[in-house]
Amino acid sequence: MDIRKQAEEIVHAIGGKENISAATHCVTRLRLALNDESKVDQEALESIESVKGSFSTNGQFQIVIGQGTVNKVYKEFVDITGVGESSKDEVKKAAEQNLNPIQRAVKTLADIFIPILPAIVTAGLLMGINNLLTGAGIFYNDASIIDKHPQWADIAGIINLIANTAFVFLPGLIGWSAAKRFGGSELLGIVLGLMLVHPDLLNAWGYAEAQKEGDVDTWNFLGLEIEKVGYQGQVLPVLVAAFVLAKVERFLTKRVSDGFHLLVVPPITLLLTGFITFVAIGPITFAIGNFLTDGFVSIFDAVPAIGGLIYGGLYAPLVITGMHHTFLAVDLQLISAIGGTFLWPMVALSNIAQGSAAFAMMLATKDEKLKGLALTSSISAWLGITEPAMFGVNLRYRYPFFAAMIGSAIAGVIITIAGVMAPSIGVGGIPAFFSILNEFWPIFFVGMAIVLIVPFGLTFLIAKFKMRKEAQ
Template identity: 70%
Template sequence: MAQYKKEVNAIVEAIGGADNIQTATHCVTRLRFVLRDEGKVDQEKLESLDIVKGSFSTNGQFQVIIGQGTVDKVYKELVAETGIGEATKEDVKDAAAKNTNVFQRAVKTLADIFIPILPAIVTAGLLMGINNILTAEGIFYDGASVIDIHPQWADFAGIINLIANTAFVFLPGLIGWSAVKRFGGSELLGIVLGLMLVHPDLLNAWGYGQAQLEGEIPTWNLFGLTIEQVGYQGQVLPILFSAWILAKIEIFLRKRVPDSIQLLVVAPVALLITGFIAFAAIGPITFTIGNGITNVFTSIFAAVPLVGGFLYGLIYAPLVVTGMHHTFLAVDLQLIGTIGGTFLWPILVLSNIAQGSAALAMMFATRDEKLKGLSLSSAVSAYLGITEPAMFGVNIRYKFPFVCAIISAAIGGAFITVNGVLANSIGVGGLPGIFSIQAGFWGVFFIGMVIAFILPLVLTYLYARIRKAA
């Protein structure tokens, strides 16, 4: 660990000294600081250090990219050298929250809720891709699928489809767990609440429209109040608001109910009250709002797909810089639950690929050996869905690669949106992302990937050469 003493001291000096560090932790690749005054940071000096791959500030945290496998050793040396004491991610988040406004805290809350469930959603997307390969017609055989020609694989595909769909069928259960935990309640009650909203005795949300046309929606009559017995499969907003209420009721009761009877009172009362409110008010209201949000996006992208795809491709990477991209996770999941696919997430894939190619171009355009190594490693990372090293370590630092990348992503986004590309689910946001795309759009999406791969590579390289010549 002492091998990083010199590097740590240089980092501390560049960020304004040990006295400027309020608290610090680390994640897989980055040191995360909450600084007393970010104005004291000498970013140019910081990023000139060999061990530093880039740095940026977001949501009240100043983050220094070190790299996987090294960052934990650097952090331990940082703690030893500065005496700041080790802190958890939650400690740093709480400290950083004091430096953010209401909107930033709302975005951070959404991120805290949805990021923990992403592994399940991404896994579902990859498995849906395997199911696509087996069941889609025309991939390997003209007018036929693999299971049409080889029926012995049909049951295998069926099991894969069941496993893949589970995360979406019981999505409110996953969100309930994460949301109630985030709001300070018992995550177990959050799971129960989420599963309650998709109970098989309820009318399935996907059959609501047809049942409404036929006038066959089942109802409860509670003290003269008519409540529809409708489930909320694939819906995001009903469980988010219900989870917040459940957590607040639980916290309220735990502070006032004696320990000896908490088991008999807190959970039953909290779930009972939240359940009534959820089915009577929260569900119907947020179901309407959720469908309204879906209609807004689908209407825009249906009316002017070229403009919608271009603009979202253009702004997605800047949204990542601000952290606001987490907001669209909820929109993607809402679209998947309502229309059976999302047209936003495929653009994310192209944006990530474009950032990787812009970084890769810098490897060919520069003579700086450190930048060559950083460009190559960060490009590979971006192609696999992790864009921070490419964006903050290379592209934003030199500005023009970032501009070339977002222009290319916008062009690719416009192309795939005009062609109606949809993803079955959220998957790996890089080259493997094609497996989450609905099989009928693989050819078109592949062309979009080629645009996002080649165009920023060429634009960035040519601009770098022209700038050197000038």
């Protein structure tokens, strides 16, 4: 492969070097901030030998090339265009100019939750391992592993403690990430988040019962009665509080000299934000969060089939827009409020559906380049990473994408009617069953069978029909 020629063809297909604002790359993709994405010749771009797919997300235009090759192409790309090597943050900043207000809000949530996602997913996987050890009826009739082998009980307890840590101290994780995103001190963000789950506060999970019994302690703050309640597992309180903290800190930093910064800015920032949080932000956002959670639960309780059909079928289009990141907050809020999420299991099935459609294209096509891309991307999707399959294969031909949506919608209806729950966000794709409560495994396996068979069958039949028609 002539790498220089490949880079030149890519530059020409995306509208020339004058259309490029900034450029960087990750392990497999060129990540570009373009001045005008409408100038991209999609057909010409995807006909280039080294290009395995392309898509636009969060204001960035990304070109899938592949591990190893992308480094060489990027080096030639920079030399041809003269744009200079940029960091990922610089490209993100340049790309934000192409976003509308809604997209910017969604991107803000993504920037906050994606950095803490590894901790949440790890917790979900460890909870799945704990379920294997403590769940009755998996390996023994009406008994668990620790029932039959008590020596494993303490090991299960340690695993459970490690798994729950990310959720118990979730406000600390969000506080760190949100403060960083909003331009504040990450350390103060961590302290703010941990402050909201301090042991001296009533645990949020016991608040409803304590309120019924009239056993909620209060502070008297200038005549105001403030309940001493923590915000374990809550999302909105720490998000808003971190935003206020960053604004207060930046306001003070501009007005306090460097010599007094350490003595003045952090203490006043944390004290002021803490008072505002416990007096106003916490109670208000806690009520809003519970209202939204109750709304979601009520809808899925009243019409589970419609809820499963819509969310199961439309999750993949949400990924295209980037709006799927907003549902991370909803999942976490549901886990805090009702002990699990009924949304995430549908996400896992949507991953599998996209992989099945891409795998069908691998078997149906005679294009060797597409075969290779479809095989690797389908495996990736079955393991929870859908972007290569969606953008590299399924969206390019459209009907595989819609076949995957149909399969995902059908499976979504079935598992939602059955009330399938996950105690945490876990590993996506086929390994997802580890993060599903074990009593729901049988019906979840039915859903997995549907998203493996339906998208594959529909895609394969349509592909063969189209090939036969083209041959005639």
